[in-house]
Amino acid sequence: MQKTFLFLAAILGALAVGLGAFGAHGLTDLIDEHAIRIYEKGISYHFNHVFALIACSLLYSNKPSKMIRWAYWMFFAGIICFSGSLYVLATASLTNISTSMIGPITPLGGLLFIAGWVLLAVYALRNFFGKRNMIGI
Numbered sequence: 001m002q003k004t005f006l007f008l009a010a011i012l013g014a015l016a017v018g019l020g021a022f023g024a025h026g027l028t029d030l031i032d033e034h035a036i037r038i039y040e041k042g043i044s045y046h047f048n049h050v051f052a053l054i055a056c057s058l059l060y061s062n063k064p065s066k067m068i069r070w071a072y073w074m075f076f077a078g079i080i081c082f083s084g085s086l087y088v089l090a091t092a093s094l095t096n097i098s099t100s101m102i103g104p105i106t107p108l109g110g111l112l113f114i115a116g117w118v119l120l121a122v123y124a125l126r127n128f129f130g131k132r133n134m135i136g137i
Helices: 002-027 033-062 066-090 105-128
Strands: none
Touching: 002 033, 002 066, 033 066, 033 105, 066 105
């Protein structure tokens, strides 16, 4: 499983760099400034959460855990939903894709990111602070 985790993180990292370069060099003349900011927000969250995927991969390879596995998939799905929906929203004027169904997906992606971070925090409390930690989890 950890090999799959690291492989998917690497692919999503490469995709973040590629989409970022495309946005910086290919989209600036095609979409308005507001859409560029939306696209850049998608890239920012996408790339930052690739690091969360890598962290989960490393933690899982050291000590496999359902909580880390769930955190990984929350981050993965968050990238797809949050960043993916922002990419679609930002480029809707070029693709003629209806955004009426896309808008609600963005906050769902945000909730998935939050869930991933909460799972990672609970994992850290349980595994690095021991059974008797400061907040009783």
